Every structure is written in structure tokens, then in C-alpha cells.
Amino acid sequence: MSKIIEGKCEFILPDDVFFNPVQEFNRDLTVLIINSFIHFLKNSIIHKEKLKIESGLSILDAFSATGLRAVRYAKELPNIGCVIANDLSTLATQVIAKNIDHNGLSQDIIKISNEEANLLMLKNHSTHKTQIDVIDIDPYGSAAPFLDATMRAISNGGLVCVTCTDMGVLCGATGHNCYAKYDSIALHTKYAHEMSLRIVLHSLESHANKHNKYIVPLVSVSVDFYVRLFVRVYESAAQVHLSPSKRSLVYHCNGCHSYYMQPLALLDNNNKFKHSSGPSVSNVCQICSSSLILGGPVWNGLLHDKSFVDDLLKSLPDLSYLGTQERILGILTLISEELPDVPLYYKMDKMTSSLQMSVPKSTVIKSAILNAGYRVSISHCDPGSIKTDAPLNVLWGIFTCWALLNKIDPEKLKSDIAKRIISQNFKFKADFKTHPLAIPKSMKFNMCRFPNLPPNWGPQTKSVIKKIKIT
Missing domain, CATH: 3.40.50.150 (Vaccinia Virus protein VP39)
Incomplete structure (x- = not known):
């Protein structure tokens, strides 16, 4: 006891x-x-x-x-x-x-x-x-x-x-x-x-x-x-x-891991129930042409x-x-600091691996999103996440620009997914100049993890429990 x-x-x-x-x-x-x-x-x-x-x-x-x-x-x-x-x-x-x-x-x-x-x-x-x-x-x-x-x-x-x-x-x-x-x-x-x-x-x-x-x-x-x-x-x-x-239903790409949301219903201008038109996607991903799987419904x-x-x-x-x-x-x-009206998020490492490139600093990508006129944050669920209202073609255009700026040779790519993404030729010129909002207030907190837990459970700091043995 x-x-x-x-x-x-x-x-x-x-x-x-x-x-x-x-x-x-x-x-x-x-x-x-x-x-x-x-x-x-x-x-x-x-x-x-x-x-x-x-x-x-x-x-x-x-x-x-x-x-x-x-x-x-x-x-x-x-x-x-x-x-x-x-x-x-x-x-x-x-x-x-x-x-x-x-x-x-x-x-x-x-x-x-x-x-x-x-x-x-x-x-x-x-x-x-x-x-x-x-x-x-x-x-x-x-x-x-x-x-x-x-x-x-x-x-x-x-x-x-x-x-x-x-x-x-x-x-x-x-x-x-x-x-x-x-x-x-x-x-x-x-x-x-x-x-x-x-x-x-x-x-x-x-x-x-x-x-x-x-x-x-x-x-x-x-x-x-x-x-x-x-x-x-x-x-x-x-x-x-x-x-x-x-x-919403969630369509998830098996290739580049993009996702698409399909609401079950909509609201009209008078805030009344309205049937949703769909589906919101074709049978393949618009970014890399890979197959999609279906999940949900989710809030x-x-x-x-x-x-x-x-x-x-x-x-x-x-x-x-x-x-x-x-x-x-x-x-x-x-x-x-999370974007309140943007469901789900992307992972920096997953997006860069799809393009066979190293992961840049998060402030680089966030700055490019902000400089393009869109909002961005991370999710409390994962410090390596990107939550943004930027359309998919803008988001992938930013990553593609960074890849090409860092001398990624499209001819030498071995991954079919990477080749298909690069071949989209996104007509988007990213501005990677550091944006003041790219570094959030929460960066000052030391979000260390419990050593005995898997590394993907979200931000952690260690609790202190005072235990006194009864004699």
C-alpha cells in the first residue's frame, strides 16, 4: 500500500x-x-x-x-x-x-x-x-x-x-x-x-x-x-x-498520401439542410494518379x-x-494556434519522401504557404504536421519548387509516384522568404516525450508523481 x-x-x-x-x-x-x-x-x-x-x-x-x-x-x-x-x-x-x-x-x-x-x-x-x-x-x-x-x-x-x-x-x-x-x-x-x-x-x-x-x-x-x-x-x-x-467521408491516396473530404450534406444560404453533390474526387488521386481508399464518416x-x-x-x-x-x-x-476550420493534416516527412528529397525546416514550407496568402499551423497531435487551407496543387507546387531549387533531377527519380508528381508541372512559383508567423509561440515550449511510449503519440512532457511509502 x-x-x-x-x-x-x-x-x-x-x-x-x-x-x-x-x-x-x-x-x-x-x-x-x-x-x-x-x-x-x-x-x-x-x-x-x-x-x-x-x-x-x-x-x-x-x-x-x-x-x-x-x-x-x-x-x-x-x-x-x-x-x-x-x-x-x-x-x-x-x-x-x-x-x-x-x-x-x-x-x-x-x-x-x-x-x-x-x-x-x-x-x-x-x-x-x-x-x-x-x-x-x-x-x-x-x-x-x-x-x-x-x-x-x-x-x-x-x-x-x-x-x-x-x-x-x-x-x-x-x-x-x-x-x-x-x-x-x-x-x-x-x-x-x-x-x-x-x-x-x-x-x-x-x-x-x-x-x-x-x-x-x-x-x-x-x-x-x-x-x-x-x-x-x-x-x-x-x-x-x-x-x-x-x-465527411475521407478519400485517402495510397501513393502521395493526399486526402480529400466529401461532406455527407451541406447547408444552403439560409442555414438549411442541402444534399451534397459528389463524389468530390475521381477514382484516382489528382496529384499522383494513385488509387484512393475510403474512410469515415468523421466529424x-x-x-x-x-x-x-x-x-x-x-x-x-x-x-x-x-x-x-x-x-x-x-x-x-x-x-x-491550430487552424480551427481545417480538418486533418499532412506530414512533412511523408510528402518529401514522395518526392525523394530530404525534409526541409518546417519554417521554410510554412513561410512559402503564408507568402502565397494561405494559413498554416501544426496540429497538437504531431509536431511534424502541416495543417493548411492551401489547395493541394499549391501545397504540392511548393514542395516541387523546393525539390527543383535543391537540384532534384526529375530524370534520375526512381519512384513512379515522384515522377508523376513532378510531371504535373505545377505552375506555381514559391516564395521561401521567412515569414514572421512561421514561428509560432508554442515553439518556446520543450515538448519532450515519455521515453517508454512510441514516438508518434503527440507532444509530451513528463509528469511528476509524488509517492510516499507507508511504513
Whole structure:
């Protein structure tokens, strides 16, 4: 048995109860986001939202284990009426009770539940009077089996926090399994980590629509070995009718790894449903004439609410006790700089390998995109990414210009894909002069990685967990 200190709390950890120290970042980020959500409700002009704060928010920690999250929510967050700490394990509920008492809290504030999560939500919280304001779904593996009950149990305007750790499924290792769980076919591509976020958002929206609800993403993070998403859920039949316009199919090129988005529906000038015309592509890639494969549907809307992310960055200094504060600052800064309306991204190394050339500095390519009048950023999912609204012919024209400037001889290219790209003869002259916006603020953060994790899990900095052995 051991003790840990995390946030403002101290926890007793028996050896036979599950605890993941790497998830401190996940828990710290959730405390920050719920805290900002409460602050938003306090300042809301909507009377019903202010009433929620006056009566105290209800929070469900559906997979509580040691009770770590539930205790932190009760002790670190303001305006909390009730936290339900639920776990199917009887042993876990006993540990939760000890940790509630150990932190000087009452079981009137933290109510312990020993129930299967779906059954708890459907049996006790599926009517308007009993619905929960914040639901945290953080299981071991996929959250998919719990999303429908979650959408029934969440209150109108409530906050849903979801973790999925089945990244092999979401990143395309088994496309059929992804479809079975999330109603979407994943692709094993370089942009798989952002596509994972968009697959889960698509699934959340689908489950919400079944109950006349829709989602609004606040923050969507791909980090470590999981995705973590925070969405508000609202009731509105009119918005549900527009839901198909938020989904797209993805056509992915097997050769140069370009991608094409095909929305399932569009909105007309009056913001009404309109059938999409398609397909948006021919049967081969317009850049290299290779074959295309089909994935999705995926969420094609915003991953984050920029104003909410800005509020998080402003309030973060007030939560100086968070053990992963510096890491949160770095990742939220990256997120704040992401292009909000550009789905997916390209990888520098994959594009240059298609042209059989070395990888230039990212500022070189970003400057050329900016100098051409388009926007560019990286994705928080991958520091080697390019997220841009530049058309494909402009983007490939820039890379082709760089290749030719660096004495790539088209006659000596061995790759058929490289030859086909060069033969396009893009009529585009790139300006590689350094642009001031090509170096983002987030570059000042040291995004080192966990040494025991694969190198493609996204920006990392190491968490510090204080462990004290009980004598």
C-alpha cells in the first residue's frame, strides 16, 4: 500500500486497485476544464444555467476506481452539489470510502455507487429531473459501449468528458472493429491521431442525435496513449436536422498520401439542410494518379472552442497546484494556434519522401504557404504536421519548387509516384522568404516525450508523481 499526493488531495492506494500515474495530466486537465465550465455558467446570461450553479453542479465519475477523480472534483472545484463516485468493484468502493474520509470530505457530498455504469445512468439519471450536469467517462479501453447511456443521462447544456484508449482500433489497425464500435472506418495514415478525435466526435454526435441532442466540442486532445474529449450537449431538433453537414467521408491516396473530404450534406444560404453533390474526387488521386481508399464518416467541424481555450489559458495560472501545469500550458498553447476550420493534416516527412528529397525546416514550407496568402499551423497531435487551407496543387507546387531549387533531377527519380508528381508541372512559383508567423509561440515550449511510449503519440512532457511509502 502507498500514498500519493495529487492536486490538493492525498490518496491511499492499495496494491490491488487500479491506478495509472501517467493519467495525472488527464485528471489535471479535467479539473481545469470543469472549473472553467463552472465559471462560464456563473457568468451566463441564460437563467437556467445560473440556476445550475446556485443549486450546485452534479458530477458523475462513472469509473472511479480509487476515487481519485471524485475526491479531487469535490475538494478542488467550486459550486459542487454532489459527486457520484461509481465503480463496479466492491473493493474499489471500499477504497473510495477510505479516501473520502482521508481527505476530510463527507459522503453527503461524494455519494458512492457500486453499479454497472450503463445501468446506473439508465436506471437513475435518464429523466430531466435526475440528469447529471457533468459526466466523466474514463474506462479502460473504449468508451463506445457507454456513450448512448451517457447521452440519455446528461442534462441540457451539460458537459461530457470522454477518454478512449483503444488507439490501435481508432488509428486504423482494424478498420472493421472501428466500424463496429464507432460507426466509422478508420484509416492507418499519418493523420490518424486527429482522425481518431474526429471518429469519436462523430460517434458522440450520432448517439446524441438519437436522443434529439447535439454536441459542441470545447477541447479535443490526442496525447500519450489515448484521446480525451470535452463536449457540451444540447437538446434541439432543429440542430439535429443539420447534423449530416458536420460529417465527411475521407478519400485517402495510397501513393502521395493526399486526402480529400466529401461532406455527407451541406447547408444552403439560409442555414438549411442541402444534399451534397459528389463524389468530390475521381477514382484516382489528382496529384499522383494513385488509387484512393475510403474512410469515415468523421466529424468535419471544429475540434475546439477557441474562446474557451483562451479562457483556460487565462485561468491556468490560478491553478498553480496542478502537477502538470507546465505541460497543460504547452499543449493548450499548441491547440490555441491550430487552424480551427481545417480538418486533418499532412506530414512533412511523408510528402518529401514522395518526392525523394530530404525534409526541409518546417519554417521554410510554412513561410512559402503564408507568402502565397494561405494559413498554416501544426496540429497538437504531431509536431511534424502541416495543417493548411492551401489547395493541394499549391501545397504540392511548393514542395516541387523546393525539390527543383535543391537540384532534384526529375530524370534520375526512381519512384513512379515522384515522377508523376513532378510531371504535373505545377505552375506555381514559391516564395521561401521567412515569414514572421512561421514561428509560432508554442515553439518556446520543450515538448519532450515519455521515453517508454512510441514516438508518434503527440507532444509530451513528463509528469511528476509524488509517492510516499507507508511504513
